[in-house]
Amino acid sequence: MSTTEESIMAPEHASAQGKGGSVAYFIDDRLASANFTKRLLDKVFPDHWSFMLGEIALYSFIVLLLSGTYLTLWFNPSMTEVIYNGSYVPLKGVKMSEAFSSTLTISFDVRGGLLIRQIHHWAALFFVAAVSVHLLRVFFTGAFRKPREINWVIGTLLLVLALLEGFSGYSLPDDLLSGTGLRIAQGIIQAIPLVGTYVSMFLFGGEFPGTSIMPRLYSIHILLIPGILLALITVHLIMVFYQKHTQFPGPGRTESNVVGFRLFPIYMAKAGGFFFVVFGITVLIAAFVTINPIWLYGPYTPSQVTAGSQPDWYIGFLDGAVRLMPNLETSLLGHTISWNIIVPALVVPGIMFTALGLYPWIEAWATGDKREHHLLDRPRNAPTRTGLGVMALTFYMILQVAGGNDVIAAAFNLSINSMTWTFRFLLFALPPVAFVITKRICLGLQRRDNDKLLHGYETGRVLRLPSGEFLEIHEPIGEVERAKILAKPDVIPMELPASVDANGVRNPKAAKSVMRAKLSQWFYSDVIPTPTDEELQEAANHAQHELHAAQSHIKEIASH
Amino acid sequence: MALSKRHPAALFAVLAVALGTTGAAYAAVSAQTTPKAVVLSETQVEQGKQLFLTGCSSCHGLAAQGGSDGPSLLGVGAAAVDFQVGTGRMPLAAPGVQAMPSMPSYNAEETAALAAFIATLGVGPAIPTQEMLDTSDAELALGGELFRTNCAQCHGAAGTGGALSQGRVAPNLMNSDAKYLYEAMVSGPQSMPLFSNQTLTEQDKKDIIAYVEELQKNISPGGATLGRLGPVTEGLFLFIAGLGVLIVAAVWIGAKSK
Numbered sequence: 001m002s003t004t005e006e007s008i009m010a011p012e013h014a015s016a017q018g019k020g021g022s023v024a025y026f027i028d029d030r031l032a033s034a035n036f037t038k039r040l041l042d043k044v045f046p047d048h049w050s051f052m053l054g055e056i057a058l059y060s061f062i063v064l065l066l067s068g069t070y071l072t073l074w075f076n077p078s079m080t081e082v083i084y085n086g087s088y089v090p091l092k093g094v095k096m097s098e099a100f101s102s103t104l105t106i107s108f109d110v111r112g113g114l115l116i117r118q119i120h121h122w123a124a125l126f127f128v129a130a131v132s133v134h135l136l137r138v139f140f141t142g143a144f145r146k147p148r149e150i151n152w153v154i155g156t157l158l159l160v161l162a163l164l165e166g167f168s169g170y171s172l173p174d175d176l177l178s179g180t181g182l183r184i185a186q187g188i189i190q191a192i193p194l195v196g197t198y199v200s201m202f203l204f205g206g207e208f209p210g211t212s213i214m215p216r217l218y219s220i221h222i223l224l225i226p227g228i229l230l231a232l233i234t235v236h237l238i239m240v241f242y243q244k245h246t247q248f249p250g251p252g253r254t255e256s257n258v259v260g261f262r263l264f265p266i267y268m269a270k271a272g273g274f275f276f277v278v279f280g281i282t283v284l285i286a287a288f289v290t291i292n293p294i295w296l297y298g299p300y301t302p303s304q305v306t307a308g309s310q311p312d313w314y315i316g317f318l319d320g321a322v323r324l325m326p327n328l329e330t331s332l333l334g335h336t337i338s339w340n341i342i343v344p345a346l347v348v349p350g351i352m353f354t355a356l357g358l359y360p361w362i363e364a365w366a367t368g369d370k371r372e373h374h375l376l377d378r379p380r381n382a383p384t385r386t387g388l389g390v391m392a393l394t395f396y397m398i399l400q401v402a403g404g405n406d407v408i409a410a411a412f413n414l415s416i417n418s419m420t421w422t423f424r425f426l427l428f429a430l431p432p433v434a435f436v437i438t439k440r441i442c443l444g445l446q447r448r449d450n451d452k453l454l455h456g457y458e459t460g461r462v463l464r465l466p467s468g469e470f471l472e473i474h475e476p477i478g479e480v481e482r483a484k485i486l487a488k489p490d491v492i493p494m495e496l497p498a499s500v501d502a503n504g505v506r507n508p509k510a511a512k513s514v515m516r517a518k519l520s521q522w523f524y525s526d527v528i529p530t531p532t533d534e535e536l537q538e539a540a541n542h543a544q545h546e547l548h549a550a551q552s553h554i555k556e557i558a559s560h
Numbered sequence: 561m562a563l564s565k566r567h568p569a570a571l572f573a574v575l576a577v578a579l580g581t582t583g584a585a586y587a588a589v590s591a592q593t594t595p596k597a598v599v600l601s602e603t604q605v606e607q608g609k610q611l612f613l614t615g616c617s618s619c620h621g622l623a624a625q626g627g628s629d630g631p632s633l634l635g636v637g638a639a640a641v642d643f644q645v646g647t648g649r650m651p652l653a654a655p656g657v658q659a660m661p662s663m664p665s666y667n668a669e670e671t672a673a674l675a676a677f678i679a680t681l682g683v684g685p686a687i688p689t690q691e692m693l694d695t696s697d698a699e700l701a702l703g704g705e706l707f708r709t710n711c712a713q714c715h716g717a718a719g720t721g722g723a724l725s726q727g728r729v730a731p732n733l734m735n736s737d738a739k740y741l742y743e744a745m746v747s748g749p750q751s752m753p754l755f756s757n758q759t760l761t762e763q764d765k766k767d768i769i770a771y772v773e774e775l776q777k778n779i780s781p782g783g784a785t786l787g788r789l790g791p792v793t794e795g796l797f798l799f800i801a802g803l804g805v806l807i808v809a810a811v812w813i814g815a816k817s818k
Contacts, residue, residue: 049807049814056806090774093701108781118782125798126806133803176708176717177790270813277809285802290782291794296718296775298708306712307722307730313795404792406723411789415657415727 041264046247050137052274057130059278060123061233067120068222074110076102077172077218079211088295096299099174099214103294118286124169125291126282128162128314135159139359139389142377143246146370149360151239154232156357161229163314168221170292170312174214177292179300180309183208184322191341209302246376249487251479255374308407317396320403321348324424352396366519368494380449381488383442384523387435394434398427439526446528449485452477453531454539463550466557473550474543488530494520569808604669608677611670615651624681637684638675640747643740645671649749657727658750685746692762693738695770703767703774706760711768714752718788719775724751734776738769 028034045051078098084091086101087108096104106113135155138144144152167185171178186208190196205212244258253259261267297306311319321344328339355362363385364370379386401408402423409416456474464470477485494517499510507513531539613622619630626632633641644650645666649659666674675687708717714730716722721732728751733741745765748754760768778785786793 047814049811052810052814053807056803056810090700090704090771094705114782122798122802125795126802129798129803130806133807176712274809274813277813278806281802281805281809288783289797290780290785292791293718293780293782293785293788296788298704298717301708304708304712306708306717307714308716308720308790308792310791312791313798316791316795407789407792409723409727410721410729413727413729415725416723417726 040241041262043241043263044258044260045245045263045267046253046258046260048248050141051245053130053134053137055271055274056278057127057134058233058237059275060127060130060282061229062275063123063279063282064120064127065226067116067123068226070116071106071113071120072222074102074106074113075099075172075218077214079174079209079214091295091298094299097174097214099172100294100299103173103175107295115283115286118289118291119283120169121291122286122289123282124166125312125314126278128159128166128312131155131159131162132314136389136393140379140386141246141248142373142382142385144360145373146360146364147372148239148243148246151236151243152360153357154236154239156353158229158232158236159356160353161225161232165221165225165229166312166314168217168225170315171217172214172221173292173294174300175292175294176297176300176304176306177294177309179209179302180305181311181315182213182300183302184319188341188345191338192346193337193342209300244374246374248376248378249484251483253375253483253487255372258374308410310404310407313400316403317399318345318349318403320399320401320405320423321345323405324399324402324420324427326424352392363523365516367491367523368516368520369492375487375489377489378484380442380445383439383446383526386442387439390438391431391435394431395427398423398430402427443526443528446488449488450528450531453482453485453536456543463553465553471546471550473547475547476540476543486530490530491524491527493517493524493527496521604673604676605680606677607670608673608675611666611674612677615665616674619652624678633678633681635682635684636678636747637682638679638687639685639743640749641675641678642671642687643743643747643749645674647740658729661731685743688739688742688746692766693742693769695738695766695773698763698766698770700767700770700774702764703769703771706764706768707771710755710760716788716790719772720788733772734778736772736776738773741769741772 025034028037031037076098080098081095082098082101084094084096084101084104086092086104088104091104103117106117108114138152138155167181171182171185186200186204189200189203192199200208203213203216204210205216245260247253247258247260250259261270298304310316322341325340325344328343330337330339377385402420405416405419405423408414409419456476459473459475461473462470463473476482496517497507497510497513499514500506612620612624616630616633617624619627620633621627621630624633626634644659646664646668648662648664651665652659653662664671678684679686707719711719714722714724715733716730719733722730724730730752736744742765744752745755745760745768746757755765786797
């Protein structure tokens with residue numbers, strides 16, 4: 001038997017190179033991981049404020065983990081009925097679940113408890129908001145395109161999980177508002193055809209509300225979903241690392257490089273600093289602004305309900321969809337099919353999130369674009385995508401606003417009934433209008449870009465010639481802006497396939513391909529071509545000439 | 561960089577201060593005064609009748625029997641009159657889905673006279689005495705339970721009001737007098753159900769009033785209340801103030817690299 005000798009000493013260092021050097025040495029002396037650490041610390045990230053939206057989500061998640069852990073030390077997810085005897089007088093002697101009573105204890109009797117509860121709740125709202133805004137950034141800049149489709153799907157999953165995590169947390173205090181929300185969730189589950197009632201009985205361990213739901217939600221809220229979230233966030237970030245971050249077009253930025261700063265020290269400082277900004281602002285808001293004052297809502301009892309019962313903002317669109325849906329039910333073989341619940345609460349979100357997750361492939365299929373993309377699109381340069389995005393966002397916003405219809409009605413003296421009908425109408429009328437308007441704005445901006453390339457920017461200096469003519473002096477735009485505008489990608493719509501081939505034989509796949517090609521041409525319709533080099537040269541000459549003429553006029557005026 | 565250059569956030573800071581000062585000043589000036597209750601007197605019946613014939617009979621009928629424009633007032637009691645007239649809901653400013661509170665058209669004496677007159681037309685709930693409104697022996701927690709069971713579905717758990725169908729509203733109770741709270745419960749104005757002493761005993765009503773008065777103190781251990789309107793204003797605040805500030809911070813951090 002032969003043995004292999006292995007050195008336990010870390011390799012000798014050559015010389016300190018790069019800013020990551022000293023840190024890398026420290027770790028390398030212990031883990032012999034210089035190569036990996038250096039690659040990690042030298043990783044280059046492009047700079048743009050919108051790339052930090054995802055960071056807000058990540059940092060809120062960390063705040064959630066920290067504050068949530070503190071809350072678990074006192075929260076008791078039990079539905080056992082107790083009589084409250086804590087320090088909040090208006091609820092003294094009231095019967096409530098231990099879940100609610102322990103939340104009151106956290107709010108009034110645990111040092112810093114209310115602050116931590118409010119930090120946790122505000123951070124939850126921040127988390128979902130940041131995830132959503134980050135998603136919009138990725139969508140509108142086309143960062144989801146090949147090769148990043150899988151990360152887009154992970155992002156979509158993270159959003160769905162964030163909604164579930166948020167809702168389960170919202171339900172835990174067992175106050176009047178969260179109990180009402182849970183009751184609605186149970187109604188939605190019951191509306192699932194065939195299995196709804198069974199699923200509901202299984203989840204709640206019997207009839208609503210039972211005594212099992214709180215402990216179960218608790219396990220889901222503090223263990224299951226956060227675990228999956230953490231794992232998926234890790235994969236999400238590793239993939240950003242591995243595939244490298246996308247960048248906006250600019251001077252020296254190509255499809256095959258990343259221009260920016262290294263992780264160490266610039267990004268460490270920036271990201272580390274931003275973490276404290278996010279944490280700090282969350283704490284400030286939590287310290288000064290009440291969220292979810294459960295002591296006002298009181299303990300949940302199925303016989304009670306409060307006006308203005310709303311979920312947290314991220315479930316608002318679902319609530320809005322349910323509020324807008326007309327009251328339709330059919331009876332089939334002794335079973336009730338509640339279209340009024342199935343459609344808005346199951347079909348609509350089902351379609352929304354499926355379309356969201358599959359969008360990279362939908363767009364690639366529709367455009368026939370199978371290339372890799374590492375340079376981002378400026379939203380104006382993808383007018384159809386931007387239009388579709390704004391269209392979807394409009395649809396979502398109407399549902400969101402409809403979810404708060406009673407609060408809006410009370411605040412602005414409006415009639416809920418007329419609001420409902422208005423929103424029903426707008427839900428179908430406004431998104432297409434938003435699409436058209438957005439697309440026209442994008443095309444207008446593209447024309448403006450071309451105009452800037454060809455004629456420079458308006459300096460605001462107006463010159464009056466001896467002849468009486470006024471002219472404004474234009475000057476060429478800067479190098480950065482020029483590179484940004486010139487980076488507009490060429491779009492190649494698919495060509496219509498011939499319905500018969502060269503031998504006159506009918507192409508059986510033609511009909512399908514024609515449809516797809518037409519879709520591609522629709523997606524890329526209204527192309528505004530970037531000026532060619534000749535056009536640019538000619539325009540530059542013209543501008544030079546004009547500038548000379550203007551300057552000679554100025555000299556002439558000065559000499560008189 | 562020139563020293564005189566203003567900080568980019570300066571404009572927002574000035575705007576915020578200006579808007580905040582104006583809002584606070586307006587809120588201080590527009591604070592409402594509530595009319596004081598007066599003791600009913602039988603001698604006022606005749607005066608009340610004259611006032612009724614002049615100001616109310618065109619809708620409610622000469623004998624208060626009601627008509628196409630207004631309901632019968634027979635048996636509504638003095639409490640209903642005191643509530644409707646005392647809070648300025650009656651006389652109706654304009655036909656609409658609901659009479660809204662406004663500046664009372666009658667002074668305390670005239671209101672008492674009208675109430676006394678209507679009370680002679682049929683048996684109905686009387687204006688509550690001071691003793692009926694005395695909440696010193698009320699049970700706060702029980703009042704809260706009763707409030708959440710009977711009132712919260714329209715007025716909201718925090719009593720900040722809510723929308724009903726067709727533009728009707730359950731009003732905000734944060735500035736309501738104990739007397740009017742009581743009268744509303746016994747007379748059931750507008751869309752509100754009537755809570756007789758069989759439904760809610762006098763003690764129950766007292767407990768509820770005590771709880772509403774507790775809510776009116778607007779004690780908020782968690783900080784600014786955002787109007788106590790629930791997740792809608794919380795979400796709005798999050799996006800405008802919270803995420804807005806973070807995005808400004810992101811832009812700032814992003815811009816510093818140049």
